[in-house]
Amino acid sequence: MTALQLPYTIFKTQKRMDDYGASDMRCGDLTEAQLKTHFHLLDVSTRANPYTLTRITPFTQPQSMFHGSRGEGEKITQRQCANILFDEFRDLSRLFSMYGPYKHLIEKMITHMQNGNGTPFRDVSLDQALKEHILNDKTRNSTRLWLKDVFKNRIDWKNQYFPADKKDKLRMAIMKGKLPKFDRLQDNFNGMGITVHDTWATHITIKSLNIDNDHYRAVMHYKVQDHFGLDVDDISKFKFNQFRFFRIWFVLQRYNQFGFKPFMTNMESTIEITGGRNEI
Template identity: 60%
Template sequence: MSALQLPCIIYKTQKQMDDYTAADMRCGDLDEAQLQKHFHLTDVSTKVNPYTQTRITPFNQPQSMFYGMRGPSEPVSPQLCVRTLFDEFRALSRIFSLYGPYKHVIEQMITHMQNGHGSKFRSLYLDMALKEQIWNDRSGKSSLLRIKTVLQESIDFEMGYIKNDLKKKLYDEIMAYAVLPKFNNLFDRFNGLGISVHDTWATHITLQSLLVSNDKYKAVINYRIQDHFGLDILDILNPFYFQFRIFRIWFVLQRWAKYGFKPFITEMNATVTIQGAKGG
C-alpha cells in the first residue's frame, strides 16, 4: 500500500466553508410588519425607536406606565438612529464579556458588522483562543487526542511512513468519537467567546506534515474553523435568546429591509504540533 501524500485534509464537516447561503447569513429580507407582528419585535431599544426614528422617552417606551400618553417625540436622523442602535448593541455585549484576554473581541465584531459590509473577520485573539481550546481539551472526546491515538497505531516505524488508509481511519475516529472545538462551556458565557463564536459552522483538519525518525514521530496539524456572525429566524423565535435585548437589536439591524446590515463569516486558524514514539 502506498504512503499517504501530505498535506491532506483528514477531516471536514458536511457543512461547507464560505457558505453565504446559510439561513443566518440572510439580511434585509423582512419588513416592519413582519418584525413587529410575527416576531413581536416592538420593544427593541431603550434609546431609540428604530421604526419611527425617535428617541425613547417615558411616553413612547412600550413597557412604561406612561406609554400612550401625549408627550414629546424627538426625531433623530437615520444615521444617528443606526449609530445609537450599534452603540447599545456594543454596550449590551459587555455582560457576556466580563473578563479575560478575549473580552474585547465581541465589540470589534459588532463594529465590523457596522462597517465591514459582510467581509470576513479574523482575529489573532480568536486564533489564540482556538489553539488554547484544542490544547486544553483532555477529555476522551478531544479531536487532537483521537488523532494522536490513530497516528500512534498507524505509523510504520520500520518503514518510516504512514499508509494511505490513514485518512479514512482518522476521519472515522473523529466522526465517531470526537467533539470538534467550540466555545460553549460555563466560562465562555462570560469571557466573550460564547457570544462571539459559541458553536461553529464548518471545520477542516489538515495533516500538514509528518516526520518519522528513530522510532519517533512529529506531526503538524492545522485546524481551520468558520462560524457565522448572524442570526436566523430560529434564533429570534427561541425564548432564551429573545429575552435578551441584545439579540432583538441584532436581529432588527440585520434582517430589517431598511437596515440590512450584513452578517459575516468569522474564520479561525490554529496549528499544533504533536509528538510520540513507538510503543508510547
Template identity: 40%
Template sequence: MATYGDKSAQAIRLPTLLFTTQRQMDDYNAADMRYGDISVDRLQQHYKLSDISAYINPFTYPDRAHSARVLFDEFRYLSGTFSFVGDYQPLIGKMITHMQVADGAKFTDTLLDKALAEHSSLESSLERIKKALTIHTDWERNTFPRTKWEKMQEEIMESTLPKFNNWMDRINGLTISVHDLWAANITLKSLEIKDNRYKADVHYHIQDHFGLDDNDITHRLYRQFRANSDNKCNART
C-alpha cells in the first residue's frame, strides 16, 4: 500500500514536456535566418553564385526593388518543378510570397498541420511514446508515475524526429517547403488510464527556418538547381 508522499505512487503532472531539442524555437540568430550580411564578392567568389536568374543579373541591375520582384517571381515559377502533385502543392508558393512581403513574421498554415499529422515519419517517436506508456504505466493505480518520466524521454531520444524527405515529398512540395526541422517540442497534454487502457493527447510543435546556410548553398546536389532550397518554416499540430 502506497503511503502519502511515496514518489512511486505520484502521477506525472500534466501537461508535461516530454522532449525538446537543444536548438531553440524562434532562433533569429541562426545562420539560415540572417540576411544582408554577405558581400557581392563573397557571393560570387566563395559561393560561386553567378547564374542566378534567366532574366536579369541582380548584381548589376540598377533597380533593386524590381530585381527582387523578378527573382521572387522566378523562384515561384521554378518551385513548381518540386511541387506538382497532391494537396500540398500551394505551400511553397505561399511561403515564397510570405518571405517576400511579411518582413520576417512567422508562417503557419493548416496544410503544414495536416502534413505533419499524416506523415509517416511521425510514427517513429509516437511508437516510442506508446511503448513507454504501455511498459511504465502503473496499471494497478491507473497512473503514469512521475519517476518514469525519464524513461519516456529515453524512448523518444531513440526515435527519429519527423522530416519531409521521402520520394513523394520531393514532388508534392513538402521537401522544398520544409524538408527537415530546426526545433521541436513534444508535450503530453492529457492522459486517461482506465480498464487497462490509456488515452493520451500528444502535441508536437515543430519549427523550421525558411532560409539557407552555408551547408545548404554548397550542398553538392542542391547547388545544381537554380531553385536551390532547403527551405524552412513553422509547423504545428
C-alpha cells in the first residue's frame, strides 16, 4: 500500500465553481410586461415606481385616500430611481438581519451589487461564519465528525500514514453528512440566512495530515461559493414574492432598464481535526 499524496481534494459538488451561466446569475433580461404579467410585480416599491420613473408620495400611493388628487409623482431619472430602490432594499434587509456579528453583511452585499458590477465578494466575516458553523456542528450531520471517524478507523497506524486506496472512504464520509449551509433557525435572524442561506458549490481538501504514534492532526480546507442573485423560481414562490425586499431585488437585477449584476459570494475556512487511535 502507498500513502495518500497531499494536498488532496476529497470532495467537490456536482455544481461547479464560478458558474456564471447559472439561472440566478442572469440580469437585465426581462421586460416591464414580463415582470408584471408573469411575476405579478406591480407593487414593487413604496418610494419610487420603476416603470414610470416617478417618486411615490402619500398622495400617489394607490392605497392612499389622497391618490390621484395631485396627479402623478415627481419625475426622476433612471439612476435616481435605482438609488432610491437600493436605499429601500437596504432598509428592508434589517428585517432578516437583527442581531449578531454578521448582521452588517447584507447591507454590505447590497451595496456591492449596486456598485460592484458583478465582481466576486469576499469578507472576513463570511469566512468566520463558515468556520464557526463547521466547528460548532456537533450533530450527526457534521462532515467534520464523519471525517474524524474515517481518520481514526482508516489510518494505517503501524506505518503512520493514510492509505491511498482508502481515499473513497473520505468522500463517503462527506456524503453521509450535510455540507455547511446557513439554513438553521438562527440564520433567519443573524444575517447569514439572507446573505448566503443555501450554497452553490463546495470543495473540501486535506492540506496536511500529521501522524505521531497514536494521534493525528489533519488540516482541512473548506471552499464554499454561493450566488447573490435570484432566478425565476425564487420570485415565483410565495415565501419570496410576498416580501417587498425580494420584489425590489428581482426588479433591480432582472428588469432590462436596470440590470444590476448578481455576483459570486466566496467563503473559505481552514480547520483542524485531531484525534487518536484509542479515542472513544
